[in-house]
Amino acid sequence: MRIHCPCCGPRGVAEFSYGGDGTVRRPDLSVTDTDAHVAYVFERENPRGPHVELWHHIGGCRHWLRVTRDTLTHEITSVEMAGRFAGEAARISGAGA
Amino acid sequence: MSDVSNESPNTTARTEATKPEAAVARPVVGRLVPGEAAGAEDPSLTLRELSAGALLEVGAWPNRRENVANRLGELAGVTLPGRPGRFTESPSALVCWIAFGRFIYVGAAAEDTARVDTALDTEDAAVVDLSGARRIVRIEGETAREVLNKAVAIDFDPAAFPAGALAQSVIHQIPAVILRRSETVFDVLAPSSLADALIDWMTDAALEFGYRVEEPGTIL
Numbered sequence: 616m617r618i619h620c621p622c623c624g625p626r627g628v629a630e631f632s633y634g635g636d637g638t639v640r641r642p643d644l645s646v647t648d649t650d651a652h653v654a655y656v657f658e659r660e661n662p663r664g665p666h667v668e669l670w671h672h673i674g675g676c677r678h679w680l681r682v683t684r685d686t687l688t689h690e691i692t693s694v695e696m697a698g699r700f701a702g703e704a705a706r707i708s709g710a711g712a
Numbered sequence: 713m714s715d716v717s718n719e720s721p722n723t724t725a726r727t728e729a730t731k732p733e734a735a736v737a738r739p740v741v742g743r744l745v746p747g748e749a750a751g752a753e754d755p756s757l758t759l760r761e762l763s764a765g766a767l768l769e770v771g772a773w774p775n776r777r778e779n780v781a782n783r784l785g786e787l788a789g790v791t792l793p794g795r796p797g798r799f800t801e802s803p804s805a806l807v808c809w810i811a812f813g814r815f816i817y818v819g820a821a822a823e824d825t826a827r828v829d830t831a832l833d834t835e836d837a838a839v840v841d842l843s844g845a846r847r848i849v850r851i852e853g854e855t856a857r858e859v860l861n862k863a864v865a866i867d868f869d870p871a872a873f874p875a876g877a878l879a880q881s882v883i884h885q886i887p888a889v890i891l892r893r894s895e896t897v898f899d900v901l902a903p904s905s906l907a908d909a910l911i912d913w914m915t916d917a918a919l920e921f922g923y924r925v926e927e928p929g930t931i932l
């Protein structure tokens with residue numbers, strides 16, 4: 616499996632580490648409903664098909680990526696920069712070519 | 713992995729006087745010994761270690777990249793590359809744009825460490841001195857890209873990866889920055905503590921093409 620990093624270009628999966636489900640959001644810390652926190656920490660869907668997940672390009676640029684991957688075929692349909700440099704990445708043309 | 717021992721099988725037959733010469737006559741694991749050659753009568757590759765006066769990593773805060781890029785360009789006397797994955801050089805400095813918000817500044821002079829540090833506002837960027845934390849190995853020759861491709865699955869065709877291109881990747885489990893200086897010249901930056909292991913891997917990988925070790929040089 617290869618991931619096309621928006622910074623580095625296409626790289627083998629061995630350069631990346633998996634960062635989990637990219638859709639979960641931590642409840643605000645003011646939320647006192649413990650079920651919400653348990654769900655955030657432990658509960659995950661196990662989808663068969665497209666899945667949004669986080670990958671860390673640890674062996675390359677070290678950016679975090681939000682990757683849409685089909686869990687059945689490994690087909691990757693979208694890779695976006697996650698985090699603080701997402702805006703900058705969008706403004707620079709030619710990166711990751 | 714190469715033989716980890718530098719001892720020849722007939723160690724017992726050695727005399728004190730011949731020991732150093734005997735060690736140079738065959739590959740020395742983890743170190744490049746100028747004059748050493750291996751693998752072929754007429755080696756097609758050369759290896760050498762390079763030094764830099766200063767080597768700094770510059771981390772721009774988000775949305776401060778333009779200020780930082782302009783400052784680094786002025787300091788180095790270059791127009792910065794247009795995107796990450798590229799570097800530009802002048803006779804006095806080489807600026808690598810390694811990732812969004814991150815640069816490596818390689819200076820010919822040791823004073824560049826202080827120069828870059830004082831020139832950049834802490835509101836714009838953080839500067840980390842890596843001068844002692846990186847070693848640089850140059851591999852040169854028509855087959856240099858084939859050697860590197862034993863470790864990294866990156867397209868080194870000049871159309872995809874021309875002179876001026878760089879890649880951060882992993883060689884032999886060692887995080888490395890690969891700079892293509894020209895079609896046949898690649899400079900590899902590796903953490904100092906792992907550079908011996910990189911050299912060990914590289915001499916091993918280059919053996920089938922033959923290599924000769926040249927005197928150490930400077931990156932600029």
Ligand SMILES: [Zn+2]
Binds near residue numbers: 676
């Ligand atoms: Zn990357």
